[in-house]
Amino acid sequence: MDKTYEKDLLTSAGLAQDYLAHVLDMPVFPSARARAGLSAFDEALPECGKDSTETLELLHRVGGPATTATTGARYFGFVVGGTLPAAAAANWLATAWDQSPSSEMNSPAAVKVETVANRWLLEILGLPASSGVGMTTGATMANFTGLAAARTALLSRKGWDVEVQGLYGAPEIKVVVSEEVHITVEKALSMLGFGKGRVTRVRTDANGAMLLDHVPSLDDMTIVCTQAGNVNSGAIDPIGAIARKAEHAGAWVHVDGAFGLWGKLLEEHSALFEGIEQAHSFATDAHKWLNTPYDCGVVICHDARMLQQAMATVAPYFREDGAYAPKDMVPEFSRRARGVEVWAALRTMGREGVAEIIARCCANARRFANGLEELGFSILNDVVLNQLVATIGTPEELAAIRAHVEASGECWFGPTVWKGKHGIRISVSSWRTMEADIDRSLAAIAAAKQAVIGE
Template sequence: MDKTYEKDLLTAAGLAQDYLGNVLEQSVFPSEAARAALTAFDEDLPEVGRDSTETLNLMHSKGSPATTATTGARYFGFVVGGALPTTTAANWLATAWDQSPSSEMNSPAAVKIETVANRWLLDILGLPADSGVGMTTGATMANFTGLAAARTALLSRKGWDVEVQGLYGAPEIKVIVSEEVHITVEKALSMLGFGKGRVTRVLTDANGAMLLDALPELDDLTIVCTQAGNVNSGAVDPIEAIAKRAREAGAWVHVDGAFGLWGKLLADRVALFEGIELAHSFATDAHKWLNTPYDCGIVICHDPKFLHQAMVTSAPYFREDGANAPKDMVPEFSRRARGVEVWAALRTLGRQGVTAMIDRCCENARRFADGLKALGFEVRNDVVLNQVVATIGTAEELAAIRAHVEASGECWFGPTVWKGKHGIRISVSSWRTTAEDVDRSLAAIKAAKQAVLG
């Protein structure tokens, strides 16, 4: 047996076990001393290579303490899930395989596993089984890919091949977004040539959901970008009503569901997601609420033909057997086998396990909201999913409270400005977070509030 990799892999496994075994108690945001120690990496490029064990030990001794403990239980900043043990292990094995799942010719195993994962994703999310699915780096590229499919579909219906002819002289597409559209959708629109400043922005209600009555007239050259999970409040746009109106007009509805799409699994949230399958394309992340390691975004398109046409790298654009190579469904030709981790998560948790994980996060978000209210905070959103926006005092006092909590190392959450007012945003996204973690975090917030406000 070739043991070329044995020493380094065993070393790395031991260091990773040490990190994960202590992450629950390390400072959630690294201390100033830990961040200062990163200067150890400021070396000149060695003329002669260093020992691999020394390299890994440096990475662990100086790098690990300066990481943000997103794999722990009390990180509530950006919507970041903590990687499940099975998905972390699957990631290691897939890395050892070093497969690029561009096509079956390149990696039969990786493509097969990803194909099964795609089928399971459509099943668990309740989306049409014949939809096209692609794996991207994250929701930014998933939104980009879904909107590229929309652009292709609308222009092709007008006899315009945007992949060949480009946008010069093309029929003009109108783009409609929420006034609270996420910045990644804006970035995708910019990259696609639509421009962030040329979109029509629709007013939202008190909880951040698009107002149906404010939706402008639609036609067959319109893309409507909706949200399933407002990044501040968790609100879901009235997607069914928007999609029905869009289908009558021939318009395209895209859903940015980076985290919120997974809320569709919850029985007590069914009304929020009623009819969402009528939309044409969807973007979501596995590294958020499915708790796979970074990175894994997912694009889903109701009609795979348009997704394939927008992304294809070879002709003909459909093989006779109807199967599409992964490279022809997303922008990246060369990429890692991220679908393996999605498959591992879904197989290990099952439908019930995934649903329970999502539900637990929502329960803990409500626990956070109740606890913050008891401490005198104003909770500014209706906690429909896993997001909590709260405020107290002045912007400066709120920043000081955050700084105290951060220094304590107990938990971490970020600042936000929502509906014109400064606040804090708490996102409960990790499989590890328990009610005890919420209470421990609330105790740190209480101590910080007393230190700042008395």
């Protein structure tokens, strides 16, 4: 038996288990001392190789304490899930396999597992089973890919092959976005040649949802970018109503549902998502509410043919691998087998387990909001999902409270500006977060408030 990898893998497994065993007790944001310790990595390139065990131990000893404890229970900054044990372990195994799931010719196992994961994703999200699905690095590339399919579909209607002819001289495509559009959608539009400044921006209500009455007239050369889960407030645009309006005009509706699309699993929120399945393309992340390791985004397109046409790669050294090989559904040809951990997460938790995590995150967000109000904070949004924005005092006092909490190591959340007001943004996204973690975080905020502005 070849034991070439045994020493390093056993060492890495032991160090990883040690990290995870202590992550709940670590400062959520690394201390100044831990960050300063990163200078240990500033070595000259070795002329002769170093011992692999010593290399791994350096990573653990110096790198580990300087990580942000996103796999813990009290990280509330960006919308970042923790990592489920089964998903983390599946990620390790897939890394050991070192498969590129571009086609069955490259990896029958990785493609099969990803194909099943894609089917399960469509089922759990309640989207048409015939949809095309692709795995990307994250929602940025998922938005890019879905909008590329939209561009292909709309230009094809006019007899224009954008993959061959490019955009010079192409018929004009109009793009409609929310005034609360996420920066990743703007980035995708920029990369696709639509431009950030050529879009029509639609006004939103007090909670950040697009106002239906302000959506302009649509036609068959219009893309409407909607949002399921505003990054500040969690608000969901009236996507079903917009999709019905778009259907009459022949417009394309894209949904940026990086985290919020998963709220569709909760029965009490069904009205918010009514008709969302009528949209044409969707972007979401598995590394948010599904709590898989980074990185894992998902693009979904009703018309799988348009996704394939926009993304297909053809080479003489690749035989045809069925209608929709993974390499033909996303920009990347070579990529890691992300579908393995998605499959592991869904199989281990099932529909009920995923829904329980999402419900608990939403309930804990409301608990957080209620606790902050008791401390004198103002909650600036309706807490519809797992996001809340709060403020107190002056912007300077709020920044000082944030700094005080960060220094305590008890929890971490970031700053934001919401509807013109400075605030803190709290996102509850981890499977590990329980009520006790919310209460512990509130105690740290109470102490910070006392230190900065008193009772």
